[in-house]
Amino acid sequence: MLIFEHARPGRRNYSQAPTTTASVDGIPDHLLRKKQPLLPEVSEMDTVRHYTRLSQKNFSIDTEFYPLGSCTMKYNPRACNSLAMLPQNLARHPLAPEDTGQGFLACMYDLQEILKNITGMAGVSLTPMAGAQGELIGVMMIRAYHESRGDFARTEIIVPDAAHGTNPATAVMCGFKVVEIATDKEGNVDLDALKAAVGPQTAGLMLTNPSTLGVFEENVTEMSRVVHQAGGLLYYDGANLNAVLGKVKPGDMGFDVIHINLHKTFSTPHGGGGPGSAPVGVAKRLLPFLPVPFVTQEDGKYRWVNEKERPQSIGRLSAHMGNAGVLLRAYIYVRLLGKDGMHRIAEFATLNANYLMAELKKAGFEIAYPTRRASHEFIVTLKDIKDKTGITAMNLAKRLLDKGFHAPTTYFPMLVPECLLIEPAETESKQTLDAFVTAMKEILTEIKEQPDMVKNAPHTMPLRKLDDVKAARELDLCWKPDA
């Protein structure tokens, strides 16, 4: 039932809104709304009950193991939320004077410094509001750098075929042509193809390392040399930074620009799809182009640096300073974990992934890159199973829901057929991983003995398999009272 179907005309809440009407003097009648909007007329209890019940129809980290590859679904510490939501933090207006927000600005400054240290970059700006926006800003800086040197011939961005879809989409939004580079059998970017692709037209290479295939790009130093020698810049998609945090710094790998998904590595909540937050870091030669504002400190006072001081900045990408509340949560998380905790993120994410990969291999699943170490994630392919039984990766994913586990990422990266991208994250215990392996084994048996059970999954969810084709063909995007 929809919230609108709980509603009755004239029902309302008396404590939450002003108790009286008030004059709208001065607003001409022709500018006033004639028909009231379709907002539900429900009681507070109806609302609380309705949305509590809806929440119970979600899988989440707080309720289930959620090994969604590439999304880093790890535990979100509750203290990060409660402290970010202190009344003073919530009440602060974005345009309030800097001297009324020194405590807040200190947190932002500290976070910038910590991120610089972790990534090995010379400067950091916190403004990007999500990974894809971080990418956009990064590629804009690459463009601004070349143009500042009078080099307008660099029209291409190179992207490996395993990259997130946001990489090529971002390059196009920045006015670049995308050149895709293939992956070799071992899961590395094809170095010869890269050498053949670079030239005076190359603006840069966007690379995720470890890649979305869950392996470390072993030739990264050589790739960096090839791209730099051609005059291009290296962009680091920080989606998988959690796999190497404290082990290797993007700056040391030769990257010039980087974004960091705080909602991944720094455990800020995914919230059903957002908000994200993706600070960007740059090497020294790109410092002038950083987006504003960012925080600086002079004589113990913090203040924003704006475009007046940074005439070459690529500008502003959000109405204020980015997702402050998410940044606070990330800051609190870093302070809770501390130096040693930062190192442990990569260590235990990698331990969990390699253990799960080893156990699933022993259970009979085919690993896409069996000769490689898993980074923080790895890929199981069901190609053979599909060829023999018709059972797909999606069928298995749905059956996992029945067994109380969220499914891994399916059908990404696209170059591995029938794939499951599995990322357990460091906060899961061995016991949980073992239970997941048991469930996967059970499904393997079911595929042999009761294939229909798997094919028609899920069975225990509030709904059975949903019809995506109908949804797209007969678009129903808004409820209508008379329908």
Place this chain on the structure above:
Amino acid sequence: MPFIPHTKEDIAEMLDSIGAESIETLFDEIPTDLKSGQLTEVPPGLSEMEITRLMMERANQDGLYQNFIGAGAYEHHIPAAVWQITTRGEFYSSYTPYQAEASQGTLQLLYEYQTMMASLTGMDVSNASMYDGATALAEAALMAVRSHRTSRRILIPQTVHPVYRKVVRAIVSNQKIDIIELPFCTKSGQVLPDTLEEFGKEDFAALVIPQPNFFGVLEQVDALTDWAHSKNALAIGVVNPTALALLTPPGEWGNKGADIAVGEGQPLGIPLSSGGPYFGFMACKNSLIRQIPGRIIGRTNDLDGKTGYVLTLQAREQHIRRSKATSNICTNQGLMVTAATIYMSLLGPEGLRRVAEHSHANTMELVQKLEKVSGVDRVFSGPIFHEAALKLSKPVGAILDKLKNKKILAGLNLQEFYPDLENTLLVCATETKTAADIQAFAEQFEQAFD
């Protein structure tokens, strides 16, 4: 180990299963010369008690102020239930609803949100949200250019939020799109439709229409919308969602209605929080649905014919179309939209209208009180909604400082954004201000003015 549950025995058994000697062995594919040392700038970890102390100290250092700044971010009362439900783990710690059967909570909520926003804006459809109001406007400009096909010019009045204009320029600048800024009448504070002809001589893809505009002034939206349509361009409304409980929605502007409505969703239950996370909303006419960026939820059936909800029209998106996607956008502002949907449900049409009415009435009362001070005058003659620009005969900076010392943030110095508007204060008093608050502000203001 904070947030890592592994015991020594677990680690030993796991390494044994992998066949690795130590955890460090698992990183043996990383070239040795690349390996980094200690993270020197990261301080040692704090306990929950210690970080609580630190964050409390910093919060107390900042303190709490009576806030009369609006300028695109508005303080409204947020019912207790909004964030108590929103921060339930099932909403807070879930992800984009890729597995629809295990995400019906988020999906149904987003469908309800889309319904509410489409109705509030008077549009046919809404997406599931954008990053914020500024980026929503930039995406609307891109959408207009895609749908117009021949022109790549966008007309944006200078009465649109100044930072929104900067963000639009930054985002579209690399796609060969021209942003033309339109002047406003310095008397009324509005864009005057009969001054636009010279800008319409050349084709343009869209005209942006703010309602209310950055000065709080109400624009002549009907005439502006019709003018844009007469030039075969789209009309993009940039609107305040609270105001929409009271004002004609963009979908009903002029003869045919605006084509796209965007805006900052923050007033709908999102705390000010230094500027984010907020969310942008975007709604449009049916004819533009395949050009809309971001996530969209559709209603469908399961195998048994039961109603359910899924992500739909994904063929527009970057994870399918890659370089040919309508936008590179991936994230929506799911958690913020969760709060906004609960907020709108709790307030209902009458509650939201009252919030709008009281915000307007309080601002009018404040303006009337301040105008009584000699040397203070309304700058613009156009009608306003819940925000007003006041010209002071004295330096605005000094007055803002004096009131700040009394724990009052008296408004925004408009000269920061409009160099020609000297000593001009933009003030806003929402429904959160009592008669006593307004009286106290007026008294302190008068003293500061002397």
